[in-house]
Amino acid sequence: MAFDKNRKQVYTGFLPAVSPDKLTEMSRKLAAWRIHRRTNQTLSEIARWLNPVLRGWFNYFTVFYPSRVKPLCERIDRHLMRWAQWKYERFKRSDKKARQWLKAVRERAPRLFAHWELRY
Numbered sequence: 001m002a003f004d005k006n007r008k009q010v011y012t013g014f015l016p017a018v019s020p021d022k023l024t025e026m027s028r029k030l031a032a033w034r035i036h037r038r039t040n041q042t043l044s045e046i047a048r049w050l051n052p053v054l055r056g057w058f059n060y061f062t063v064f065y066p067s068r069v070k071p072l073c074e075r076i077d078r079h080l081m082r083w084a085q086w087k088y089e090r091f092k093r094s095d096k097k098a099r100q101w102l103k104a105v106r107e108r109a110p111r112l113f114a115h116w117e118l119r120y
Contacts, residue, residue: 017065026057027075036082043105046083047112054114066118073115077102080113 081098091098
């Protein structure tokens with residue numbers, strides 16, 4: 001904190017991170033893309049389409065405070081789980097199986113999606 005001429009406190013702190021409003025905006029944009037409905041595409045096609053946007057967001061917003069985008073990364077994973085549930089009958093009624101499948105895919109191909117490469 002600093003003081004101005006009239007001896008009033010002035011807040012000078014700054015945290016260079018993604019704002020909650022911007023995070024909400026990105027989440028809404030992600031939801032609007034309706035990834036779960038793209039069952040005619042493979043996971044690698046979805047990654048090829050989605051990664052340029054994600055890399056742009058993460059290159060800009062994770063320079064100083066990468067852990068602030070963790071909720072967005074978790075949301076992307078939930079959308080991918082939902083995609084698997086729509087695409088594959090065996091995951092239709094089981095979030096646990098879809099989560100395990102996505103975890104296995106992430107272990108096999110850790111660079112498939114841009115948000116899987118982040119270190120927070």
